[in-house]
Amino acid sequence: MKIIVTGGAGFIGSHIVDLLAERGDQVVVIDNLSSGKKEQVHPDARLVQMDITDPGLVDLFEKEKPEALIHQAAQIHVNTSVENPILDANINIVGSVNILEACRKTGVRKIVYASSAAVYGNPDYLPLDEKHPVAPLSGYGISKHTVEHYLEVYSRLYGLNYTVLRYANVYGLRQDPRGEGGVVSILVDKYLNREPFTVFGDGEQTRDYIYVEDVAKANLAALTAGDGEILNIGTGVRTSLNQVLELFDEIASYQNNKLTGPDRPGDIKHSYFDNQKACSTLNWQPEYTLKEGLSKTYEYYQNKYRKIDKKM
Template sequence: MMKKVLVTGGAGFIGLNLVNAYLKDGYEVVIVDNLSTGKIENIPTGVTFYEEDIRSQNFIEIVKKEKPDLINHHAAQIDVQYSIHQPVEDGSINILGTLNILEAARALKDEMDISLIYASSAAVYGDPVYLGIDEQHPIQPISYYGASKYAPESYMQIYHDLYGISYSIFRYANVYGIGQDPKGEGGVVSILVDKIVTDSLFTIHGDGEQTRDFIFVDDIVSANLLASKHPINTVCNISTHTKTSLLDLLQIAEEIIERKIETVYQEDRPGDIKHSYLLNEKANQLLNWKPQYSLKEGLAKTIQYYKEK
């Protein structure tokens, strides 16, 4: 029997990649997105779409009506700087929104088995005490965004203990790839690709020595597809286990496009951590998952796509 998945945030960056993969895999797909950052043109034919906020009572009614086997929850407020200026709205979307999704799942639990996938973030760890960061690393977010991504993890574990709702929680490293919007909190790779395509100045905040763990969106999708079939009822990092500095990222991009990228330096931004990379052994053990793309391969695919577009 065909499985049905409801993707929150399905018109956004990771969401659109997930939706296409689910369709290819034979799932029936329902998207719920309020289009605050998602785009209507990202929604493919062959899906059921509701323009709705995950915090609404309507959302619970949608879940009761559609009866998905799985809710893949990627709707979120993801801008660190926005969270610092608007902590209440950030918490409302990320914490109360997820709670509403859990309540919707609980409303269905008597009728059918339903499982959840929740997209968390490396931001929950804050400034690393040690590198690479494993799942036992202390939780000490330095932004409201990090706090608002962590709180739902606890709720999800308690809903599992109380009501038997299966779940998988993924703490993502820095995701990049096709479909990412360079505007707003686009992520450094999407901003860089945009500057390459438009041949404009790329801004480096700080000295450029800050490091991140950059993971291609196709690798994120493959982890989600595995957890869709086998919920792990725990949390794990989805990462490349590799640290790359901003200056290294620039150099790799310059090798791909075979020219220099013009840069300008500005001061560090508040709430940004200096160094980060995540271990991924747990995902390998529980899901038999490994990233398939090097940064150069993923970046080349992304640049090529936007150049042709």
């Protein structure tokens, strides 16, 4: 199968590309490299450096004639969406509609779209299932949800098939620990540099942490299943920040000298998914426990930091 992966040089996208290339698919990566890295693209995939808002996108699709598309490219930071909502909307909404138009005009059979738990906002009940009301608290959540509506409309008007995957808190290899990453990537950096990590509030806030390889496998499964569905991609396990810190202490054999800070206004206290619909629809199960995933992630960055230190 010939597949285009937008954002395929990035954190999650590059893992998806790896799996596709390893099973023998023809893969074309579209990435503007604003956060993705060339060296993360599998050698058997072809990288096209292009922005998803580029009007020339349809010409690329005409040339490549992909059967399917996995759409990972996005502005991913909540803070950026609040500070610069026009940028967020231009990338996440206008860029996605540009992709949909290219798909419509070139006969793409299926789109797998990366959405987010951010569409739900403050939970009315837990665990969050796909029937939970949508009430995003940021421009990022709004932009992610808006594209879900576009997908439904394009399916109804033009027969363009799709599956929406709403991600929980994804962590793992290639997530930038020195950038504006998730809490796990920030913790990796703090533990490796023996720097204190600041816990805001009591540390009992909970999330659903899912390893990146499990997310990549869900994307591959969605290429041939889950047509027209919205699916929560998480572990279904609620884990507190304090529990994550305990695991890091154990994995790193080092007790972090943690600092404490006040609760951050607007932070959601508890959030985790009901993933049963995704499991049954995609015939998929998350395989990594949190300890296994954190151990692989920590070891990866430990080796990477050692190589950086040797060069210096």
